Amino acid sequence: MLVVACLLLFLLNLAIGAVSLPIMTIINSLVDLVMVGPDFAQENDPRTYAILMHIRLPRAFAALLAGSALAVSGAAMQGLFRNPMASPDIMGISAGAALGAVLGIALGVAHWHPMIVPAFSIMGSLVTATIVFLLVGRAGTVNLLFIILAGLALSSLLGGATSAVLLFSQEYEVAQFIFWTMGGLEGRMWQHVLWPAPWIILLIVIAMFQGNALNLISQGEENAHGIGLNVRGTKVVILMLTAGLTSLAISISGPIGFIGLMVPHLVRMITGPDHRSLLPLSACVGAMFVLFCDLIGRWLIAPHEIKVGIITSIVGGSYFIYLVIRTYRQGRWL
Amino acid sequence: MSMLLRVSNLNRGEPGHQLLSDISFGVKPGELVGVIGPNGAGKSTLLKTLIGYLDFSQGQIHLQDRSITGLNAKDRANLVSYLSQENTEAFPFPVFDIVAMGLYARQLGGSDQTVLEKVDSVLNRLQLIDLKSRRFNQLSGGEKQLVQFARLLVQDAPLMLLDEPSANLDIGHEFQLMSCLREDCDSGKSALVAIHNLNTAAEFCDRLILIHQGKILNDGPPEQVINPAMISDLYTDRAYVARNPHSGAVNVLPIRRHNKNRNIRIHLIGGAGSAVELSRQLLKLGCQITGGIAHQQDTDASYWLSQSVPFTEVSAFESISLNMIEQTVPWIEASDLTILCDFPIGPANLANLELASRAANLLIIQSQKEINRFFDPASQQAFDRLFIESGGDVRVQTVIGVDEVMTIVRTLLEVVE
Secondary structure, three states: OHHHHHHHHHHHHHHOOOOOOOHHHHHHHHHHHHHOOHHHHHHHOHHHHHHHHHHHHHHHHHHHHHHHHHHHHHHHHHHHOOOOOOOHHHHOHHHHHHHHHHHHHHOOOHHHOOOHHHHHHHHHHHHHHHHHHHHHHHOOOOOHHHHHHHHHHHHHHHHHHHHHHHHOOOHHHHHHHHHHHHOOOOOOOHHHHHOHHHHHHHHHHHHHOOHHHHHHHOOOHHHHHHHOOOHHHHHHHHHHHHHHHHHHHHHHHOOOOOHHHHHHHHHHHHHOOOHHHHHHHHHHHHHHHHHHHHHHHHHOOOOOOOOHHHHHHHHHHHHHHHHHHHHHHHOOOO | OOOOEEEEEEEEEEOOEEEEEEEEEEEOOOOEEEEEOOOOOOHHHHHHHHOOOOOOOEEEEEEOOEEHHHOOHHHHHHHEEEEOOOOOOOOOOEHHHHHHHOOHHHOOOOOHHHHHHHHHHHHHHOOOHHHOOOEHHHOOHHHHHHHHHHHHHHHOOOEEEEEOOOOOOOHHHHHHHHHHHHHHHHOOOEEEEEOOOHHHHHHHOOEEEEEEOOEEEEEEOHHHHOOHHHHHHHHOOOEEEEEOOOOOOEEEEEOOOOOOOOOOEEEEEOOOOOOHHHHHHHHHHOOEEEEEEEEOOOHHHHHHHHOOOOEEEEOOOOOOOHHHHHHHHHHHHHOOEEEEOOOOEOHHHOHHHHHHHOOOEEEEEOOOOOOOOEOOHHHHHHHHHHHHHOOOOOEEEEEOOHHHHHHHHHHHHHHHO
């Protein structure tokens, strides 16, 4: 059912926009494309083909990939930290990506190629993740509290650096950066999507096998160790998976807020805390949520657009307030 | 017999800051071993090191003759299971799922029927089957602890390590948990249990290992390890080491000391435990009390002894001599009040009535129990004579119970002070 809903949202995403395309036309064009070949599809219905191939398909795929990557890493992070309030950028990855992006923009190289900012952002986040791992590796054991503190410290450091870079930037560069921080899918092209896609898919597949381990971790690291889990190994794997997925997702769409925090919550409320189902369902729901928010963003004030990050933040923020009130009323931790 | 667990010269920490130093011991199949020691002694550190969760700087740990450092996580978990003190409430898993997690290392190959049977049988054994589909966060503290214990049992390892398993349990559930461990050990498994409750440890364990500041101070049967010197050195000087009269196990009993700050002296003539409750109430009030004449090992005598109440005593079954009476009379004369408690009277303690008759202000407790207090008619006559002979400046008053005595004492206190 979720897959059907996901497909439907995907098709709606292709259909709705500045130019509305009937769903049947889209399906025809896609069938032509897959069954016969791109040339035939282009000849058959050049307008639909052009809109689909160059604008809407890459954009929908971007939403799909970013949404599922962020949601899966959120679910894994919450499981690892045994805390439903943990989120994927706990290691300072978003801050690293932001510094990378602002450097790309401020160095004036951003307009050379549409891949410059994504490349800079992923470099920033991977360097940040490496620094966290080096710091943690120094300490001997993988102490999760230490990771949180290292991540916080690094976030603040990188945030300061980002502000400093902005201070010396041109006004339009600042505007460009602020736009980037909102997280958006507009103008995503195949080149944005195609290279991270295999990595994201690979990491998500690996993550799917961590469900059992995360279940055991929820019983406490010492207990999990006693049950027979390689706790240290599991922690490193999960941290690397989330670091990778978050970096890749941010390189596609910029930092889209609240997906990693909120989607796993939503899924947990429906299916319970078992990570063996939580991880795949989070991937699905995460993809749907971003597709849905992007749809709303394009439809609300069409032909203008609201960036998807704004929609997710508004929806996510309201949901979070609801959660806080609910938790407070029930007098318990969610 | 080959050891399930063999620890030799285990050290953890750096010189100058040793968390564990030179720990050596073994656990044989069938043994239930308690690890005791005051807070911060290193009990938890020892257990965590033994399962390989914490590193050690020196020494060796062998599980069934295999070094723990050479075992992978699953092989290790098939040899030793562990129940920690951690908070396990991260996510509200159903009870069944949590218990089933104990089967992780067994690699049952997804045969759901086997999992179901194993989990059900453990839940049945602990009488938790009704909780099977309840969410963990909806359980009481004790139920949570038992569910975690069920998870440990389902793991079915020959050696079980438990860190304070009964910390959240009431006495009934503590008994249930320890009995389960006892049963498993009797059928050839072993357990090493860090435990604070010395009485539970003494009751259930074959052997106790006493740890203090990361070192083993003693290792042996409970009767040897738990002794007055150890208790007062490591724990408190306000405890009394005895035997549980019902199970025979060594027992540590806390004793509250009272301030004797009220300006009133009371002498108690008791026997057969008749003065214990009254003595306790009077001490709580702060009265200075003396006692006697009691027979050795009589309950009253033991109580007065452990509360350092001055009293006179004679050997068990010996008749009270005139000499003893003369020895006690000065106390009675110095007392503001003498109380003759409700004890059975016979030839052996008849002299206590003589003692009572010397009191200027005597209170006789005569409860309305339908039990014959008197061993023979002579005893009865001697008792009755107390009332007749009293006269002049001697006041005799009969009361029914402790409450009434306390009322009188409080009135007296107002007059005296």
